Amino acid sequence: MDVLYFAWVRERIGLPKEKVTTEAATVADLVAELRAREDRYDLAFSDLSALRVAVDQELTDFDASIKGAREVAFFPPMTGG
Amino acid sequence: MDVLYFAWVRERIGLPKEKVTTEAATVADLVAELRAREDRYDLAFSDLSALRVAVDQELTDFDASIKGAREVAFFPPMTGG
Amino acid sequence: MRIVVQEAPFDFGAEAETFASGRHDMGAIVTFTGVVRDFGNGTLDAMEIEHYPGMTQKALEAIAEEARTRWSLGDVLVIHRYGRMEPSEKIMMVATAAPHRKDAFEAAEYLMDYLKSRAPFWKKEHATTGETNWVAAKDEDEDALSRW
Amino acid sequence: MRIVVQEAPFDFGAEAETFASGRHDMGAIVTFTGVVRDFGNGTLDAMEIEHYPGMTQKALEAIAEEARTRWSLGDVLVIHRYGRMEPSEKIMMVATAAPHRKDAFEAAEYLMDYLKSRAPFWKKEHATTGETNWVAAKDEDEDALSRW
Numbered sequence: 001m002d003v004l005y006f007a008w009v010r011e012r013i014g015l016p017k018e019k020v021t022t023e024a025a026t027v028a029d030l031v032a033e034l035r036a037r038e039d040r041y042d043l044a045f046s047d048l049s050a051l052r053v054a055v056d057q058e059l060t061d062f063d064a065s066i067k068g069a070r071e072v073a074f075f076p077p078m079t080g081g
Numbered sequence: 082m083d084v085l086y087f088a089w090v091r092e093r094i095g096l097p098k099e100k101v102t103t104e105a106a107t108v109a110d111l112v113a114e115l116r117a118r119e120d121r122y123d124l125a126f127s128d129l130s131a132l133r134v135a136v137d138q139e140l141t142d143f144d145a146s147i148k149g150a151r152e153v154a155f156f157p158p159m160t161g162g
Numbered sequence: 163m164r165i166v167v168q169e170a171p172f173d174f175g176a177e178a179e180t181f182a183s184g185r186h187d188m189g190a191i192v193t194f195t196g197v198v199r200d201f202g203n204g205t206l207d208a209m210e211i212e213h214y215p216g217m218t219q220k221a222l223e224a225i226a227e228e229a230r231t232r233w234s235l236g237d238v239l240v241i242h243r244y245g246r247m248e249p250s251e252k253i254m255m256v257a258t259a260a261p262h263r264k265d266a267f268e269a270a271e272y273l274m275d276y277l278k279s280r281a282p283f284w285k286k287e288h289a290t291t292g293e294t295n296w297v298a299a300k301d302e303d304e305d306a307l308s309r310w
Numbered sequence: 311m312r313i314v315v316q317e318a319p320f321d322f323g324a325e326a327e328t329f330a331s332g333r334h335d336m337g338a339i340v341t342f343t344g345v346v347r348d349f350g351n352g353t354l355d356a357m358e359i360e361h362y363p364g365m366t367q368k369a370l371e372a373i374a375e376e377a378r379t380r381w382s383l384g385d386v387l388v389i390h391r392y393g394r395m396e397p398s399e400k401i402m403m404v405a406t407a408a409p410h411r412k413d414a415f416e417a418a419e420y421l422m423d424y425l426k427s428r429a430p431f432w433k434k435e436h437a438t439t440g441e442t443n444w445v446a447a448k449d450e451d452e453d454a455l456s457r458w
Binding site: 154156 | 196212214216217220221242253254274277278279280281282283284285286296297298299304
């Protein structure tokens with residue numbers, strides 16, 4: 001699946017988008033896998049309360065299933081308007 | 082003083098403005114004098130709850146003094162906007 | 163602050179653009195525009211608006227000044243027409259500029275609530291049949307003032 | 311209903327005029343415009359707005375559709391820019407048309423509250439010193455959603 005990062009999450013991880021092959025069942029499982037990779041991921045995901053997630057471009061929460069998902073995006077709380 | 086009428090009050094009384102010489106102390110006293118004049122005045126002032134009054138171009142109520150006033154205006158509730 | 167009472171049409175787009183432009187410290191601009199409605203059935207020929215010339219400008223200024231004391235506003239604009247207007251013509255507009263959106267919205271709603279019931283304008287409908295009707299003030303418009 | 315996400319500036323006055331014109335059955339038009347603020351001290355060089363291209367349009371459409379189910383609206387317009395903007399540039403606008411002013415105002419405020427916290431935009435401030443800062447979401451913006 002595609003994993004996307006926006007705003008300071010993108011800056012901390014150092015890239016906007018990457019392909020990830022995973023057996024993770026939920027967003028939280030995927031986050032655990034990513035954190036185990038490298039410090040920059042561990043740092044970016046250290047405080048989940050400061051993050052939001054969208055699965056297939058719909059806002060959801062970290063308990064959500066990602067089975068069959070094509071795209072998971074992580075970003076800080078939005079500041080539109 | 083000048084007495085002004087607007088909207089349907091103007092139409093019922095049949096004129097927009099007139100000079101009135103009065104010793105009336107309050108708006109209510111002035112209304113009583115006007116009602117005594119002719120049926121068209123009596124009709125226009127028959128329901129004071131449907132009327133508003135301004136003394137010298139400031140909204141006020143029927144108990145207000147008109148001593149020294151230059152202009153008293155009668156009209157229905159406003160419908161601006 | 164600019165308060166205009168006039169018979170002529172006003173250019174809403176140009177007024178809105180001018181009001182919203184060149185502001186470095188106001189993050190939020192709200193406009194409200196009132197339009198003559200024909201009730202969707204085409205039976206309204208025109209709306210005629212009468213006003214109290216000596217009092218109107220002062221009443222609008224007092225309402226706008228009160229809004230400026232209640233909210234943090236950078237600017238206020240009120241334009242209100244009188245005379246005869248056809249359906250789809252713009253009757254009036256207000257605009258507010260504020261650092262934050264809550265102030266801009268609340269002040270615009272306050273201005274509208276007071277304009278509706280405390281500015282000396284009266285609307286008369288002219289139907290296509292030739293009948294005329296003075297628009298009655300609505301209880302809900304009077305009630306709207308109680309929230310401020 | 312028109313939802314536009316673009317990098318280029320938009321013509322607020324022309325958009326407002328077009329939106330408000332030719333309406334026979336909508337008595338109330340409200341617009342909100344968001345402007346880049348320099349906090350009054352001239353220390354902001356630019357605001358940079360990042361967005362989530364695949365999601366933004368859909369998210370804005372969903373917010374606008376929800377507004378149309380909650381209020382009696384004739385039309386809704388949302389224009390939101392992304393990219394780099396300098397102080398006094400217009401970031402976005404919403405407009406609502408309704409038979410009555412209460413619907414037009416409430417729907418515009420609802421759109422703004424949801425745009426602030428549920429549309430995938432992120433603001434980064436570029437100071438004249440060269441420092442940058444991602445604008446933090448405000449608790450009060452999140453709290454604003456609870457009234458709807």
